[in-house]
Amino acid sequence: MALTTLQNELMAELEAIRAAGRWRELRLAQAPPTVTFLHSGRRWVNFSSNDYLGLATHPRLIAAAQAATARWGTGATASRLICGTLALHADLEAALVNFKVGGRSGYRALLFNSGYHANLSLLTALADARDVVFSDALNHASLIDGCRLSRATVVVYRHNDVDDLRAKVAAHRQARRKLIVTDAVFSMDGDVARLSELLEVAEAAGAWVALDEAHATGVLGPGGRGLAATLAQDDRPLIAMGTLGKALGSFGAFVVAPSVVIELLINRARPFIFTTALPPAPAAAALEAVRMLTESDELTRALRANIVRMATALGFEPTWPTPIFPILFGTEQATLAAMQALDERGFYVVGIRPPTVPPGASRLRLTVTAAHTEAQIAAVADAIQSLPRPAPSQ
Known part of the structure; x- marks a missing residue:
């Protein structure tokens, strides 16, 4: 009886989360999530990664990890x-x-x-x-x-x-x-x-x-x-x-x-x-x-160049300092709709909603990396500019 009561309480809490537009779920990556994201047999251009320099799949890092495992174990x-x-x-x-x-x-x-x-x-x-x-x-x-x-x-x-x-x-x-x-x-x-x-x-x-x-x-x-x-x-x-x-x-x-x-x-x-x-x-x-x-500063310079490209394309100041671009929509529902619209055009950009951000501050959080191409940056910026107009970006 106690277990049934707990299950009912938890189900009610989960339904409240879903009704508020704050439902979260896991998306299984079927390949390393680099500048592309493969899920359920479909591939998107990925603008949600924190792999800012593209190092997570770099051959030198992979070789170092393999050598360390061979020497030190798992x-x-x-x-x-x-x-x-x-x-x-x-x-x-x-x-x-x-x-x-x-x-x-x-x-x-x-x-x-x-x-x-x-x-x-x-x-x-x-x-x-x-x-x-x-x-x-x-x-x-x-x-x-x-x-x-x-x-x-x-x-x-x-x-x-x-x-x-x-x-x-x-x-x-x-x-x-x-x-x-x-x-x-x-x-x-x-x-x-x-x-x-x-x-x-x-x-x-x-x-x-x-x-x-x-x-x-x-x-x-x-x-x-x-x-x-x-x-x-x-x-x-x-x-x-x-x-x-x-x-x-x-x-x-x-x-x-x-x-x-x-x-x-x-x-x-x-x-x-x-x-x-x-x-x-x-x-x-x-x-x-x-x-x-x-x-070498080659990778950090490449990242900086892509930050400038993205900032210019999205209407941010060219001096925007970081690879993180918030595109505010305000409500959870508007943010999810924008995320879905980009999804349909082949771009993976995650919507951020409360409690991660305050109520009324839901947004798309777009990140650019050193590995993105100029064409990919231009294409996602064009797709974002075509969305129903959001609140002004910060």
Whole structure:
């Protein structure tokens, strides 16, 4: 009887989700989802991937993963603190320090199994009930959850509004520890944090900035080194997180920070301590991706060229900074209709609806990669321009 009651309750909840136009379902890819997406025997041009540099199927990454599997096996066999720290992990962590902060003395990197794990780890290790965390209103869910789990006082400031942040920081000067938390690139809007100004606020208040570079690593900065790499970083109160599974084409995540922060994470971060370490294959693939970006900026330049092409074709400013293009439609129903219209023309562009975005802000989220052709970009832009007119893009 209890099981039947639970099933009925859950079915009612699912029906409410469907009625609101917020139903989600899995689409099975029958081939690697590169610039095309094969599903149910049909192929679309794919403008929804986070594989910004096209590295996920690059022969060098595949070869590196295969070689690592042959040498190290398929799993790390244990957590990092037991016997799961491989020489391969240390090599990747050293490469990430060089890539992100130029090998700066006193800095280290630490690997995690996902960006979600990295953000939960950092926030719950650094902050507790004695502290205040200032969080951008449009931060990623993993940052929001990390703030909640930390038990710190969480103060949300208006999106990218440094004046609002400054006022709220001033009202909490007596906190033991103050942490300003922000995405570098906001994944649903494609805009970029005002990092230089955030650091000025932090330095004036004795705070730190925790910067999530999930969509900035491999995309922004010289050679794809991220938003933080656009600034002089000596002695700046900055901790950077990033992922290996977006532009770097692999899987996993990392934190780059002063050594004392890394030691704290090793000793206190529960998502790091209580899980099996990152497997050899994705670690090796990520290491090869970092080496490729260190050797040449060809891929990041190709991505930048395609961002400019897409921005121009869609009517965004040519200086649009990221490969993420939000096309707002407002309602869930209008967004789903637009997605279906593009589907019928052979384009896979995912509609984003609440709770991922606020009510009334449903949109198509189009992403461009270095691997897209000029013809593909022109064609999808033409298809979008022909849709029933949406609300103005952000």
